[in-house]
Amino acid sequence: METKKEPSYFRLKLETYLGEHFPEMMSDNSFITTRADESLTTYCDAVAQGFSHPEAEVMASEVLYQDLHFSKYDTLVSVLENEFEKELPSPLPERLTPMLLKNKAVQSVFNKYELTDDFGASPEYEKLYTELTGTIVLLIEINGLPTVDSENMT
Structure with a gap:
């Protein structure tokens, strides 16, 4: 046995x-x-x-944990929670992030940067964050993704 x-x-x-x-x-x-x-x-x-x-x-x-200190997943969740809080309330960020990680537009944004363990503390991080935010806005608009309309929640 x-x-x-x-x-x-x-x-x-x-x-x-x-x-x-x-x-x-x-x-x-x-x-x-x-x-x-x-x-x-x-x-x-x-x-x-x-x-x-x-x-x-x-x-x-x-x-x-070598080379596992900077997480694309955590970065995307952070962007969604901070920049799309009203449109995508919890738990949507955690549910959408795996799909976004597979998206070619999102992958190409990450591929522009050398994502080392200390990348999150680098000046380049803000550029990545801003670029991801813009890419997600475009993905929402282009694909007509459903978001929560905060004005109709009364």
């Missing part, structure tokens, strides 16, 4: 993080497995070298 292997702590931690910030990557099983294994190896090596468990955890987390 084959025993099912329990997912590792690092795999669960990564899957939770991806689910919240990179839902488009949830199906990339090889990435998740590789990254979780690398984190576990880092943790074990650190403990073997005499680091404390909390220190080893920090090192393993650095490996686990």
